[in-house]
Amino acid sequence: MKSLLEQCKSLKNASFSLGSLGTKAKNDALLSVAEALANRENQILEANLIDVESAEKSGMKSSLVDRLRLTSERMKDMISGIETVVSLKDPVWNSRDVWTLENGITVSKMSVPMGVISIIYESRPNVTIDAFTLALKSGNAILLRGSSSAINSNKALVEAVKEGLRKSRISPDVIELVEDTDRAVVGELLHMTEYLDLVIPRGGAGLIKYVTENAKVPTIETGVGNCHVFVDESADLHMALAIVENAKIQRPGVCNAIETILVHKSAASQFLPRLKNKIGDRVELRGCERTAAFIDVIPADELDWATEYLDYILAVKIVDSCDEAISHINRYGTKHSESIITNDLANSRKFQRNIDAAAVYVNASTRFTDGGAMGFGAEMGISTQKMHARGPMGLNELVTIKYVMNGDGQIRE
Amino acid sequence: MKSLLEQCKSLKNASFSLGSLGTKAKNDALLSVAEALANRENQILEANLIDVESAEKSGMKSSLVDRLRLTSERMKDMISGIETVVSLKDPVWNSRDVWTLENGITVSKMSVPMGVISIIYESRPNVTIDAFTLALKSGNAILLRGSSSAINSNKALVEAVKEGLRKSRISPDVIELVEDTDRAVVGELLHMTEYLDLVIPRGGAGLIKYVTENAKVPTIETGVGNCHVFVDESADLHMALAIVENAKIQRPGVCNAIETILVHKSAASQFLPRLKNKIGDRVELRGCERTAAFIDVIPADELDWATEYLDYILAVKIVDSCDEAISHINRYGTKHSESIITNDLANSRKFQRNIDAAAVYVNASTRFTDGGAMGFGAEMGISTQKMHARGPMGLNELVTIKYVMNGDGQIRE
Structure with a gap:
């Protein structure tokens, strides 16, 4: 098992090449992942059953157990979610602002990936696949930290993703799951400013408060709605x-x-x-x-x-x-x-x-107010803060910009 | 002297009405401020002299004393800076994305002010006026925390701004200067999440590191350039x-x-x-x-x-x-x-x-890479992070968005 630091370094490294990939490479990789998920359905459902049974044994509320449970039907929904994201417009390397300065330098304000995104979430295992899919399409590597109650499901899902990626042109190193279920590891993750460009908490008010109060990595507050x-x-x-x-x-x-x-x-x-x-x-x-x-x-x-x-x-x-x-x-x-x-x-x-x-x-x-209903196809969460993204975060909210400046020898007077 | 908490509450309150003002009201107020600055030039230069003399007495490096010094010439530059911002396009209540959902709800993704912005900066007193001007034009209230070495200059400048605002349709409560020069007050400011929407540090690497490591209010890392x-x-x-x-x-x-x-x-x-x-x-x-x-x-x-x-x-x-x-x-x-x-x-x-x-x-x-050279007219700092704004932060980087949803009774199926 890699340490968190090793995972972060490896993700950062993998993220540099992701940013310059064309849409086809990313879509092909996503479809390969969809196929691997379908092929491994039995293994995934078996792993999920371990989680579900131990959740039931521990007395988890039945509505929460239901969120944890995977079925053949839910696997199909996951896969069709991937297909939806494949069909969406690539949010990377687009510009609506290109202008030329008086001195002749042409400036393009281009959309580019963030780099490495981390998501900290609760029991629903489908978030594992949704988050990976949105991250990859937007050119980002992803560090996943799911609930300990879903750890077997998430391991099986991430193994399938990595298998799908191995059959594509994209490195399996663009996704890592934090397998250490100790809560302390979340505190450590929130301080990985050198490697993580963004951390998104997705879950109840307690989780969101903990993350926004403790993160040194830039974070986006999500989801509490009064x-x-x-x-x-x-x-x-x-x-x-x-x-x-x-x-x-x-x-x-x-x-x-x-x-x-x-x-x-x-x-x-x-x-x-x-x-x-x-x-x-x-x-x-x-x-x-x-x-x-x-x-x-x-x-x-x-x-x-x-x-x-x-x-x-x-x-x-x-x-x-x-x-x-x-x-x-x-x-x-x-x-x-x-x-x-x-x-x-x-x-x-x-x-x-x-x-x-x-x-x-x-x-x-x-x-x-959600990504599906508003036509974004999918979402990573709903931002209730004002910096960077507000409301549902779809593909276009998972990128930043870069000024691409082209000259022919201009110097500043 | 208002407490920091009182200042924050008053700014938040004042910010709500600022957001819906039209461009003319804001431009008129800025021109009124420019006039007040011109009228009070003597008082401002006298106050500045106190700061400059005490900086010299304390043995401040002459290059830093020079940054602190105001002259009639520099006052003119400040005023012409305001006129430049008056001439720039209003960044508020614009949209490049309007679409209609299948159910007939029309969605506009509109640019809107952040609310209350705070800037923590070092000795140059012209930043006081630059920051206020950009904030007001983008519909934001502003909390200023300058260097203690410039406190007399900043007080005189902010008094002039408030005088100018009193003669306009905009409340003088949209600007507050933190007069307490104790460093502890910065720590307090960085925790005012209920009232401040954004805090921008502008100065040396030490200041920026302190702010980004201690802020609970969303912040933008600026300016360090290797x-x-x-x-x-x-x-x-x-x-x-x-x-x-x-x-x-x-x-x-x-x-x-x-x-x-x-x-x-x-x-x-x-x-x-x-x-x-x-x-x-x-x-x-x-x-x-x-x-x-x-x-x-x-x-x-x-x-x-x-x-x-x-x-x-x-x-x-x-x-x-x-x-x-x-x-x-x-x-x-x-x-x-x-x-x-x-x-x-x-x-x-x-x-x-x-x-x-x-x-x-x-x-x-x-x-x-600066707001002036890239055609933004002015800038609040240069972001070196990826969230929200990257590179020079002009008027368009001081706003967020709001989804304006217009229907005729739609409910979710």
Whole structure:
């Protein structure tokens, strides 16, 4: 077993040649990996069964065991995910900015790979393949650190990837899995500034906080979503109900689901009873004092405004104006996805301009903030910070730029 | 005197309204600031004199005292710098990507301000005005932390800025100067993640290292430049000499000056004596063993390859190939600016593709890597990292993006 430092050095080394490869070499390698995964399905499912059984034995919640489990069906999804990425436009060595300086030097601002990307993630083994696929297509080497509960699955998957790469023009050294499941190794990884260009945490709030607080390697904060819908005075209430139901219930455990709704005081008497009627049997409503005047709710306190429930719970607050809704969201939100339901043009414009978030919606569910839904094909995570990438990180967010300067002897006066 | 926390809260608050202002409001405010600076010239120069005299008394090196000194001429340069930024295109609320999803939601990827930017810098007081100007034009509030040696100058400058803003439509709360000159306050600033969206260190290697190692706020590493020129076998040696001289000597104390040249073994016997002849009287040459076979040099060791001299010293190394030059630069360089002098098309292409740096030149001096020379009008610093911004950071590097999503009731299936 290579040490972490050896893995990092080897990845950095492998990354230098990756950057200049053409699209065909990368796509051929990805298809070869897809084939190796299909060929090794039995071995992979057997390794996964070890993880699943030991997770069950350890008393892991069944919803988490389900995320860990691989099936023939899920293997097929993984492989079709690779095929999707093969079909996407190569994000490397493109430019939309080429200009010539007064002195005749031509400058191209070209997209280039980052180098070595690391991802630290939780139990879902398909992330292993998704992350590798996005990294390779964007010309990056990748260091994977999955959950210890998925270690056998991940080993089998990475072996298959390396087998696929061996049959291609790309070195198997472009992917490494951290096999040491000791937590201390994550701390070590976060300090590998000489070798890692970017580290992305993908998982729960605890993991993300740990990584952003301890990383010396540049990192991107992902995924925590305390999202809101604001039902404005002029909202189409039928539309508002459908959107609130969808954004809360369609998949409550994801980051782009909503946690609080803000209701304009003039819409409250009409909207709240209909809301209670529509979702009250499935969702626990926690309301402010003014809400309690219209419907039965559990009293909400300030902690509710700041909580990402990820559950069948919805906080409800009545506000006096669009401005108050904007202030509330900018104060308690996590800069992920926010939506206004309105027919007031000025308010829609103000909301979209003044809310500080990755995605700001008018008259639509917040559930569309992800790489798949937005047409990116796949994603590495959803950034909730403002540096480098904001929102879903697809292939175009995994590259940096380089100024390519061509002259014929220019010197500076 | 406001506490740092009070300043941060007030800036964050002021930043929310800045983001939706149109270009005219920002330009008018900048011109009003320019006028206030002109009106208060005497007060500012008097305050600066206090700093200069106390710096001289403390025995500060005269080159540093010179950087600290303001004159009527330098005040005019500052003001004309503001006018340049007024003339630049507003970087906010533009999009080059607008598309419509299958379900009819229209997505615009819009440029928006970061929010609150902080800059930590050394003695030059003109940075106070440059940084404010770039921040305001890009819709950001700014927290300034200059050197304690320039505190009186910076106070007077910021007072003038606030006076100018008071006569405009923009709140004077968009700029704050940290007046506490205790170093501990920098540590505190670097942890203000709730209020600061970005912190940029601008100064020597020590400052940059301290900030990047201690910041919890997202930061951009700037300015350290261990840059190279590679004189290839096919180089026009006359051109190579002129470029090496320019890149080393024109201004040796700046980050885009070169520190080491790599010479192809086949060019060494012709090139090295001419180099010695051309710059040997002004520049100390430190060479590898093979170099010493052609010209008198001080022996270079590995430390020389890794050193940013910022002085009249140049390290010289003979290499066997373009590949060796690329490996050397990727190993010892700081990812800033690198140049190949060649007439070999394949080598020029390989060098530009495989060198990992912000700017990679063919047949030109590395001295052009700055915002002014590249046509950005002004810059906040030069990024040597890969996240978010790489190379000179002008107005377009001080913004992030927001996905503006417009629908008519769409929910996720």
